Amino acid sequence: MEVTDYAFFPTRVVTIQFPDTEPLNAELCDLFERRPELDDRFNLHPDAQNLLRLADTVPAIEQLRSKFITGAKHWLDAEGIAGPEGIDLLLFSNRSCRGESTVVHNHHADLIGIYYARTADSDRQPIDPADGEDYFEAGDGVLLLHDPRFNANLTTVCHRDHVKVVPRPGLMLIFPAYVWHSVTPHRGEFHRLSFAMNFTLRWPASPAEYHSLK
Ligand SMILES: [Fe+2]
Structure with missing residues (x-):
């Protein structure tokens, strides 16, 4: 008897807990307290504000960009993807008041990165490896990743x-942009602040060029 076990079509999610981010997070929160008009929320549209326009003048945004690049590289390395000649980046924020949530959606991109600057306090690990989650328990500003396999x-x-x-x-989380996700209501009195980066991979123009990069 020959038994072979496959696990086809897995979905890779990379998490990174960056150390010593208190100063960066404080700067980001302060930036949006002073300039709330920068918050473009979740935005699928190609003409969305790109916060990276501030990267040259706001050090916290440049630090954020660098962290997202680190995250994307980890995801691509883990998948064994080495072909792209570049990545287009679109950065936007999600600043939530008490009671606000985000409905199920995905992004027009290849990869999504999410970074949290201010959230509710919790002693829990970000992801419970055991399978014991109650789908309908809302929690407080919890991110739900939905199985991309239809039904x-x-x-x-x-x-x-x-x-x-x-x-x-x-x-930070990095995962494929086709993964449907949602955020349960934020319960705190403060502004919850997160950032999303859309990564769109750019590929060489021709197959010959592609092979020359390998
Ligand atoms: Fe999203």
């Missing part, structure tokens, strides 16, 4: 059709 939750043999991420300041 995966409708089969009783499905092991896990969603993942909850309990955010904390300094945490």
Whole structure:
């Protein structure tokens, strides 16, 4: 008897907890307290404000850009992807008042990065590796990643059709932009502040050029 076990079509999610981010997070929170008009919220449109226009003049935005590049490189390395000649970047913020949430959506990009500058306090690990999450327990500003397999939750043999991420300041996630995700209501009196980066990979113009880069 020959038994072979495959796990096809997994979805890679990379998390990075950056150390010593308190000064950066404080600068980012202060920036948006002073200039709330910068907050463009979740925005799918190609003409969305790109906060990277501030990178040359606001050091915190440049630090954020650098951290997102680090995250994208980790994701691409983990997937064994070495071909892109560049990455187009679109950075926007999500500054939430009490009671605000984000409905299920995905992004027009290849990869999404999320970075948390200010969140509710929690002692929990960001991702519980065990499969014991209650889908309908809202929590406080919890990020829900939904299984990209269509109607995966409708089969009783499905092991896990969603993942909850309990955010904390300094945490970054990188995952494919096709992954549907949502955020449960923010319960605190303060402004919760997160940033999203859309990564669009740029590829060499011709197959010959592609091979020359390898
Ligand atoms: Fe999003």
